[in-house]
Every structure is written in C-alpha cells, then in structure tokens.
Amino acid sequence: MRTLVIDTATAACSVALFEDEQLVAHTHDVVGRGHAERLVPMIAALPDGGRADRVLVDVGPGSFTGIRVGIAAARALAFGWGGAVAGYGAPSLVAVAALADDPRPLAVVMEGGHGEVFMQGFAAPFAALDAPRSLTPAAALAALDGRRAIGSGTRWLAALDADVPPDETLPDARHALLLPPAARALAPVPFYGRAPDAKLPAAATPTAV
Numbered sequence: 001m002r003t004l005v006i007d008t009a010t011a012a013c014s015v016a017l018f019e020d021e022q023l024v025a026h027t028h029d030v031v032g033r034g035h036a037e038r039l040v041p042m043i044a045a046l047p048d049g050g051r052a053d054r055v056l057v058d059v060g061p062g063s064f065t066g067i068r069v070g071i072a073a074a075r076a077l078a079f080g081w082g083g084a085v086a087g088y089g090a091p092s093l094v095a096v097a098a099l100a101d102d103p104r105p106l107a108v109v110m111e112g113g114h115g116e117v118f119m120q121g122f123a124a125p126f127a128a129l130d131a132p133r134s135l136t137p138a139a140a141l142a143a144l145d146g147r148r149a150i151g152s153g154t155r156w157l158a159a160l161d162a163d164v165p166p167d168e169t170l171p172d173a174r175h176a177l178l179l180p181p182a183a184r185a186l187a188p189v190p191f192y193g194r195a196p197d198a199k200l201p202a203a204a205t206p207t208a209v
Contacts, residue, residue, distance in 0.1 A: 004043070004052035004077065005173040008035040008070035009062035009090045010110065010152065015039070016173035017046045026174040035069045043073070051081055056176050056184055059087035061118045061132050061193025062110065071188055087186035088179055090171050091132055091151070095122035096183075097175040098150050105129070107144055109153040117153035118193050119143060126180055132193050 003018040013035045014028035025046045031038050043050040057074035060067040071087070078085035091108035098106055103124035110118045112134050119140045121129035135143065137156035141164065149157055150167040158166040176184060 001054070002052040003054050003056060003177070004046070004050045005056045005176040006039070006043070006070045006074050007058040007090075007093070007171050007173040007176075008039055008066040008073075009058040009060050010066060010170050011063070012170035012172065013038045013042065013066075014171070014173040015042045015046065015050065016176065017050055017052065018177055021177055023174055028172050028174070030170065033065075035063075035066045039069060039073055043077075050077070052077075052083060053081075054078070054084040054086070055081075057085065057087050057188055058090050058093065058171055058173075059186055059189060060090055060191040061112070061134075062090050064190075064192060067190045067192065071190060074188055085188045086184060087188045088176060088184040089120075089132065089186065089191065091118065091120040091122075092126075092128065092179060092183050093171040093175055094151055094169055095120075095128075096126050096178045097172065098169065099124045099126055100178060102148075104148060106148045106150055107140075108151045109140055109149045109157060110151045111153045112193065117156055119153070121147065126178075126183070128183075132191075134193050 005016040007014045013031045016026040017024045055074040055078045094108045105123045107121045112118045120132040155166040157164045
C-alpha cells in the first residue's frame with residue numbers, strides 16, 4: 001500500500017510518499033505563497049511520480065488558497081490513479097509530531113489571518129481536547145491554561161507575554177502516518193476555521209412588475 005501525503009494548508013508546502021508505514025521520499029519547503037506552482041513539481045520528483053494507492057491531504061484550518069490547492073490536487077490524483085483520498089487536520093499533524101517528542105499537554109496555535117490565530121488543545125499519546133477555534137491572540141493566551149504552545153501563531157502570543165516562547169513549527173507531510181487512523185480519515189473537504197474573507201453578493205430583490 002503506497003500513500004502520498006500532500007500538505008499545503010499553511011506557509012509550508014510538503015509532500016511525502018510511504019510504502020506501507022515506511023517513508024520512501026519527502027520534501028518540505030516554506031514557500032509562503034505559490035503552493036500551486038510548487039506542488040506539482042514536488043510530487044513529480046517523487047519515485048514513480050508519487051503514484052499511490054491512497055492520498056492524504058491537509059484539510060485545514062489555514063490558508064484559504066493553500067487548502068483548496070492541496071485538496072484539489074489530492075482529489076484529482078486519487079481519481080486519476082483509481083485510489084482513495086482522505087484528509088487530516090493541520091493542528092493535529094503539528095501536535096502528533098510534538099507529542100511524540102514531549103508528552104506534556106500542548107496547544108497548537110497557528111496563523112489565522114485578520115489578527116487572529118487558530119488554536120486547538122491536545123494531550124498524549126494523541127487526543128484532541130477541543131475543536132480548532134479562531135481567537136484573538138489575547139484570548140488564545142488566556143486559554144493556554146499553563147500548557148505549552150507551538151505553531152506559527154505563537155509569535156503573536158509571545159508579543160503579549162515574554163514567558164511564551166515563539167515556535168514557528170508548521171505541518172510536515174512526513175509525520176502524517178503518526179496520526180491514528182481516525183484522525184487521518186476525515187472527508188477531503190476544506191475546513192477553514194472561520195468565515196471566508198470574501199462574500200458572495202446578496203441576491204437582488206425581484207422588482208415588482
């Protein structure tokens with residue numbers, strides 16, 4: 001069973017190819033933007049062009065554009081290869097890698113845009129303590145409750161409290177199979193964590209004749 005993992009939900013763009021549970025190849029770059037241009041060459045550079053029996057993809061929360069790019073690519077590849085596709089959450093991937101090294105409870109705090117952060121708590125060996133929330137940095141700081149914080153949004157917390165060290169950890173596709181099966185069996189649909197920046201125009205009110 002080969003598994004291709006695609007992660008483009010944040011400033012990072014990463015892919016990983018597994019043979020059963022064994023990592024075969026992996027690339028991880030912090031690109032900021034331009035995931036669509038970077039992703040296809042990264043997959044093509046993998047053995048056999050990344051061809052796999054199943055595709056896992058980060059469904060968010062994170063960058064609106066990045067999430068859409070990753071999910072569209074995962075769906076297209078799985079369809080073309082006749083394989084399966086499933087998703088996992090960005091905070092979960094950050095958390096599972098961190099908990100493997102340090103079992104203390106933590107909060108993943110990620111950039112959320114518009115001056116807010118996405119926050120979700122986790123405990124070892126791997127359990128989500130709540131759902132991802134979009135919070136102001138001050139509200140996230142208050143919700144830490146003594147837990148360590150990791151993730152790209154911690155710089156906002158550090159600006160408010162010098163006792164919170166900034167940690168720029170981003171999701172990395174090579175850690176995906178550390179997640180328990182249920183955490184990597186989400187529907188491959190976007191989870192944005194907050195309302196879209198742009199809204200569709202309101203429908204025009206019919207004019208009486």
